Amino acid sequence: xxxxxxxxxxxxxxxxxxxxxxxxxxxxxxxxxxxxxxxxxxxxxxxxxxxxxxxxxxxxxxxxxxxxxxxxxxxxxxxxxxxxxxxxxxxxxxxxxxxxxxxxxxxxxxxxxxxxxxxxxxxxxxxxxxxxxxxxxxxxxxxxxxxxxxxxxxxxxxxxxxxxxxxxxxxxxxxxxxxxxxxxxxxxxxxxxxxxxxxxxxxxxxxxxxxxxxxxxxxxxxxxxxxxxxxxxxxxxxxxxxxxxxxxxxxxxxxxxxxxxxxxxxxxxxxxxxxxxxxxxxxxxxxxxxxxxx
Amino acid sequence: xxxxxxxxxxxxxxxxxxxxxxxxxxxxxxxxxxxxxxxxxxxxxxxxxxxxxxxxxxxxxxxxxxxxxxxxxxxxxxxxxxxxxxxxxxxxxxxxxxxxxxxxxxxxxxxxxxxxxxxxxxxxxxxxxxxxxxxxxxxxxxxxxxxxxxxxxxxxxxxxxxxxxxxxxxxxxxxxxxxxxxxxxxxxxxxxxxxxxxxxxxxxxxxxxxxxxxxxxxxxxxxxxxxxxxxxxxxxxxxxxxxxxxxxxxxxxxxxxxxxxxxxxxxxxxxxxxxxxxxxxxxxxxxxxxxxxx
DNA sequence: ACGATTTTATACTAGAGGTATAAAAAAATC
DNA sequence: GATTTTTTTATACCTCTAGTATAAAATCGT
Numbered sequence: 001x002x003x004x005x006x007x008x009x010x011x012x013x014x015x016x017x018x019x020x021x022x023x024x025x026x027x028x029x030x031x032x033x034x035x036x037x038x039x040x041x042x043x044x045x046x047x048x049x050x051x052x053x054x055x056x057x058x059x060x061x062x063x064x065x066x067x068x069x070x071x072x073x074x075x076x077x078x079x080x081x082x083x084x085x086x087x088x089x090x091x092x093x094x095x096x097x098x099x100x101x102x103x104x105x106x107x108x109x110x111x112x113x114x115x116x117x118x119x120x121x122x123x124x125x126x127x128x129x130x131x132x133x134x135x136x137x138x139x140x141x142x143x144x145x146x147x148x149x150x151x152x153x154x155x156x157x158x159x160x161x162x163x164x165x166x167x168x169x170x171x172x173x174x175x176x177x178x179x180x181x182x183x184x185x186x187x188x189x190x191x192x193x194x195x196x197x198x199x200x201x202x203x204x205x206x207x208x209x210x211x212x213x214x215x216x217x218x219x220x221x222x223x224x225x226x227x228x229x230x231x232x233x234x235x236x237x238x239x240x241x242x243x244x245x246x247x248x249x250x251x252x253x254x255x256x257x258x259x260x261x262x263x264x265x266x267x268x269x270x271x272x273x274x275x276x277x278x279x280x281x282x283x284x285x286x287x288x289x290x291x292x293x294x
Numbered sequence: 295x296x297x298x299x300x301x302x303x304x305x306x307x308x309x310x311x312x313x314x315x316x317x318x319x320x321x322x323x324x325x326x327x328x329x330x331x332x333x334x335x336x337x338x339x340x341x342x343x344x345x346x347x348x349x350x351x352x353x354x355x356x357x358x359x360x361x362x363x364x365x366x367x368x369x370x371x372x373x374x375x376x377x378x379x380x381x382x383x384x385x386x387x388x389x390x391x392x393x394x395x396x397x398x399x400x401x402x403x404x405x406x407x408x409x410x411x412x413x414x415x416x417x418x419x420x421x422x423x424x425x426x427x428x429x430x431x432x433x434x435x436x437x438x439x440x441x442x443x444x445x446x447x448x449x450x451x452x453x454x455x456x457x458x459x460x461x462x463x464x465x466x467x468x469x470x471x472x473x474x475x476x477x478x479x480x481x482x483x484x485x486x487x488x489x490x491x492x493x494x495x496x497x498x499x500x501x502x503x504x505x506x507x508x509x510x511x512x513x514x515x516x517x518x519x520x521x522x523x524x525x526x527x528x529x530x531x532x533x534x535x536x537x538x539x540x541x542x543x544x545x546x547x548x549x550x551x552x553x554x555x556x557x558x559x560x561x562x563x564x565x566x567x568x569x570x571x572x573x574x575x576x577x578x579x580x581x582x583x584x585x586x587x588x
Numbered sequence: 589a590c591g592a593t594t595t596t597a598t599a600c601t602a603g604a605g606g607t608a609t610a611a612a613a614a615a616a617t618c
Numbered sequence: 619g620a621t622t623t624t625t626t627t628a629t630a631c632c633t634c635t636a637g638t639a640t641a642a643a644a645t646c647g648t
Contacts, residue, residue: 157490205459
């Protein structure tokens with residue numbers, strides 16, 4: 001997405017959040033973005049594709065933010081989990097994406113639905129893995145079901161909050177209460193071996209949803225390009241080089257990559273390269289973790 | 295609603311369930327119902343009002359069915375609760391209303407949203423009362439929050455089931471598992487006195503939603519008319535008379551009304567008056583219970 | 589059989605998404 | 619700085635949908 005396209009997309013998103021997607025006309029977008037029809041259709045082939053592009057971008061951004069935030073936290077810590085969930089929910093709510101997602105999920109547009117589902121399923125799978133780590137849930141299928149129930153509770157409480165016009169309700173509070181309840185449920189779930197959703201169908205569905213559309217080669221190439229950029233401090237240059245070297249080994253040492261990534265982002269704080277460093281860091285983290293899972 | 299209007303409404307509903315409301319054009323409805331545009335707009339002032347009328351009708355029907363089913367069951371029995379919830383969910387799912395409801399709730403149409411919310415809130419309040427009866431939850435606010443969480447779980451599991459294309463999943467199974475989990479949650483909830491939604495705001499919201507739009511006077515009048523109809527058996531006539539007399543007392547004895555209502559409907563089994571008897575019975579039950587609550 | 593109501597067919601409006609095109613403006617290239 | 623090339627704009631147009639208007643035909647109540 002180039003600058004202009006991004007500006008249009010942001011105006012469109014703000015309208016979608018305000019009035020809903022179906023209630024927003026192309027003309028509304030043209031007016032708010034102060035562009036002509038031709039320009040709009042120069043960047044997007046249709047309204048549908050405009051929404052789709054916004055969703056993809058949002059997903060991309062959110063995934064990076066998520067990955068960045070999750071890097072190097074103790075995976076068995078109870079409170080870390082609560083914190084992570086809070087951040088994830090906040091990311092979605094801050095941009096008003098939660099509302100847009102719900103509208104799409106319950107509308108007739110199956111293409112857009114697919115995109116949102118992929119987004120959601122990624123979160124569900126992530127949370128399921130976390131449940132396994134934190135509470136020692138053994139069966140993956142059960143963990144996924146638990147994650148689904150958890151998000152169901154969260155979403156329903158949030159929705160009702162909006163309905164009754166309750167302004168003040170911290171996501172952190174909702175998260176903690178839901179986690180409290182979830183712990184009990186997981187206890188019963190494991191004890192009684194209860195599972196209503198078909199484990200195999202769930203796995204199939206999760207597998208059918210492709211995650212972020214980047215390959216390891218692409219990201220490493222991006223890292224290589226980044227390595228060539230001038231005006232970096234000595235330590236910035238060194239850690240970039242070390243990371244690059246590690247990825248070019250035939251036998252990558254994950255523990256080393258893990259260690260390097262934890263410092264990589266921090267090294268570029270208050271540097272003009274901060275944004276790109278963060279992106280690369282998140283993407284690499286994502287790729288490493290994805291390989292681990294499959 | 296007269297016959298013709300009902301036929302059109304049914305064809306429209308079948309289309310809404312199949313393709314979604316927004317995806318259904320007036321022309322689709324005209325084609326399926328084999329009517330002309332003029333006829334449609336003779337009965338409904340707009341597509342919006344058509345949906346609205348269908349929802350009102352569905353709500354009316356469902357409320358009667360619900361009330362009828364709930365009459366005279368042991369209110370503290372665990373399994374009765376499970377059975378009741380199953381029936382309620384089945385009623386909505388059988389007509390495809392659940393899908394339509396979700397589409398409306400997450401679309402921009404705030405008028406229709408209001409109708410669905412009233413429908414939903416009625417169920418939530420009902421379930422909250424049941425939780426208080428069955429599990430002895432003391433605080434009404436907590437019971438309502440529990441009901442919200444419960445429906446959240448149910449709905450999210452059903453939604454996911456549809457997503458992963460799992461055909462076979464009995465509502466009964468979902469209900470029982472969710473109740474199992476809910477029991478644990480309620481335990482923690484009461485113990486820790488946890489509540490995230492503002493009790494006062496919840497109460498206000500529930501109060502702001504008007505229930506079925508019938509007054510006691512109207513229903514009693516309907517009963518009086520019913521009483522005058524010919525060709526009833528002796529016992530039918532007697533119980534009708536007794537019921538009518540009870541409602542005309544200045545100090546109605548609820549326990550007597552309760553007892554009479556339990557038999558009233560049964561008395562008209564395989565009688566041509568069955569339908570009307572059931573409707574009257576349900577309405578009276580509804581009115582009695584509503585007074586109890588407020 | 590007759591008057592009232594309902595239904596139909598048809599033509600119409602306004603607003604939506606989307607296409608096409610020529611001229612103006614901006615950016616890139618030399 | 620002049621000239622290409624690309625982007626943007628304005629305008630006119632197309633199709634589809636919701637909804638209105640109206641006169642003629644069919645149906646209904648009595």
